[in-house]
Amino acid sequence: MKRLLIIFLLFPILTFGQNEKPTFGQGLKKFFKYSTFYGAVSGGNSISDVDVYSVTNGLTKETIATPFDYSAAFGVRKIARFGYENKANTFYNGTEQSYGDAATIGKINGFEFLFEADWTRQQGNSFFNQHHFLRYVANRWIAKAEYLQNGIADIEYFEASQRYRQKFGNKFSLNAGFAQRISPAYGYDPLESWRLTNGNIHYTNLAIQEGYTINFDPSGIEYVDPNGNVVANSTEVWEAVVIPQVLSEYVEREQAKIPHQWDLSLVIGFDFYHYTPDFWLHAWGNIFPYHIDLDNEYSYLAFNEKQYLDYAGGLIFGYYVIPKKLGVFAEGTYNKYWNRSWHAFSIGVNYTIR
Numbered sequence: 001m002k003r004l005l006i007i008f009l010l011f012p013i014l015t016f017g018q019n020e021k022p023t024f025g026q027g028l029k030k031f032f033k034y035s036t037f038y039g040a041v042s043g044g045n046s047i048s049d050v051d052v053y054s055v056t057n058g059l060t061k062e063t064i065a066t067p068f069d070y071s072a073a074f075g076v077r078k079i080a081r082f083g084y085e086n087k088a089n090t091f092y093n094g095t096e097q098s099y100g101d102a103a104t105i106g107k108i109n110g111f112e113f114l115f116e117a118d119w120t121r122q123q124g125n126s127f128f129n130q131h132h133f134l135r136y137v138a139n140r141w142i143a144k145a146e147y148l149q150n151g152i153a154d155i156e157y158f159e160a161s162q163r164y165r166q167k168f169g170n171k172f173s174l175n176a177g178f179a180q181r182i183s184p185a186y187g188y189d190p191l192e193s194w195r196l197t198n199g200n201i202h203y204t205n206l207a208i209q210e211g212y213t214i215n216f217d218p219s220g221i222e223y224v225d226p227n228g229n230v231v232a233n234s235t236e237v238w239e240a241v242v243i244p245q246v247l248s249e250y251v252e253r254e255q256a257k258i259p260h261q262w263d264l265s266l267v268i269g270f271d272f273y274h275y276t277p278d279f280w281l282h283a284w285g286n287i288f289p290y291h292i293d294l295d296n297e298y299s300y301l302a303f304n305e306k307q308y309l310d311y312a313g314g315l316i317f318g319y320y321v322i323p324k325k326l327g328v329f330a331e332g333t334y335n336k337y338w339n340r341s342w343h344a345f346s347i348g349v350n351y352t353i354r
Contacts, residue, residue: 031111035078040093043070046123066124075116080107082282083275084318097344099331102314103284104144104175105165105271109137120151127151141165142175153342157183161267172272179267179288182260186338187303190254191247203239207246261299265310266290278320285313300338310337326351 046066054060073093082100106112113134120127128151135144145160163177194202208214211226223232223242232238269286288310291301300308314333321328332345 032076032078035076035113036092037076038092039074040091041070041072042093043068045069067121069120069122071118071120073116073118075114075118077114077116079112079114082107082273082316083277084280084282084316099314099316099333099344099346100282102312102333103271103282104135104269104286105137105142105173105273105284106135107273109139111136122152137165139165139167142177150342153340155337155340155342157181157337163267163269171274173270175269175271177267179263179265181263181265181337183263183338185255185258185261185298185300186340187300188255188258188298189303190251201247203243203247206250207243210246210250212242212246258298261296262294263299263301264292264294278323280316280318282316283314285311287311308339312336324352325354 046069049066050064052062052064054062075092077092079098079101085098085100101114111134113132115132117128117130120129128149130147130149132148133144133146135142142163142165143161145158147158149156159179159181161177161179163175165173165175167173191201194206196202204214212231213224215222215224220233221235222230223238225231225242231242265288267286267288269284271284273282274280275282290307293301296302312333312335314331316331318329318331319327327350328348329350330345330347332343332347334343335341
């Protein structure tokens with residue numbers, strides 16, 4: 001998927017070389033003009049230490065400490081700011097969140113791009129996130145390539161789309177075309193082959209296949225893992241503690257064996273942008289109502305056995321009820337692909353005493 005994005009990145013540079021006949025270096029400089037490269041590390045305390053007491057063998061206390069939170073981000077961006085956006089910091093540090101970056105159409109025509117990767121730890125859990133996109137907006141057409149890996153939302157995909165654009169005035173436009181997406185086989189459930197007629201999972205047989213053994217003797221029962229370690233001495237512990245881990249490891253391993261799947265879809269979208277210093281509204285949306293059957297055994301269409309609706313959109317609203325004093329705002333994005341959803345939002349009120 002990353003190779004496809006690199007091709008989309010090199011294409012405009014080569015195009016400049018063919019159309020205007022500059023040197024490769026001149027084309028590269030023109031492409032990156034007004035862009036910003038950045039790298040930063042930030043961190044802070046996580047949740048406080050927790051004291052856990054036990055009286056099993058006399059009074060004991062164990063302190064559970066959570067390592068500090070941090071984020072290390074590196075990237076390059078060239079995205080024109082909308083009227084409602086202000087560059088709050090002198091420097092980019094990778095923690096900025098601009099909902100407008102997710103819009104299908106930018107503020108200006110031409111090439112815009114974002115390439116960012118960050119390593120994040122939150123409350124002891126580590127995540128690796130990437131977001132890269134390259135888009136070209138013209139009066140009559142739009143082309144965009146995007147790669148997203150969001151460890152917190154557990155979503156990964158590459159998406160490219162080519163669309164015809166129809167403008168209605170200077171604020172509203174519709175677009176339609178085709179989108180090509182590549183993603184893990186999200187519709188595939190490895191446990192389906194172990195499901196019984198009553199809907200339950202034949203988990204004992206699955207665990208035995210995974211190398212676990214069950215020993216019976218007059219004193220009781222032992223459940224032994226593939227390394228020969230006793231992991232449970234009762235059915236209650238076996239079902240409540242060991243089996244969930246067995247199922248999780250089995251699903252993760254089997255899903256990793258399946259190659260990424262192609263999804264070719266029809267995409268229809270809209271974009272609306274209005275801005276004044278006292279009132280602004282920016283809204284966009286995309287729906288994927290029809291998916292072409294590529295005869296892939298592990299595609300989401302194959303597992304769903306019927307057409308499905310994917311969609312994504314965003315809204316940014318701001319209004320000064322009393323100019324320069326009282327204002328309200330709401331902004332956010334929502335995405336639903338392959339029955340997986342992720343979102344972000346912010347809403348509030350500002351009042352300034354003058």
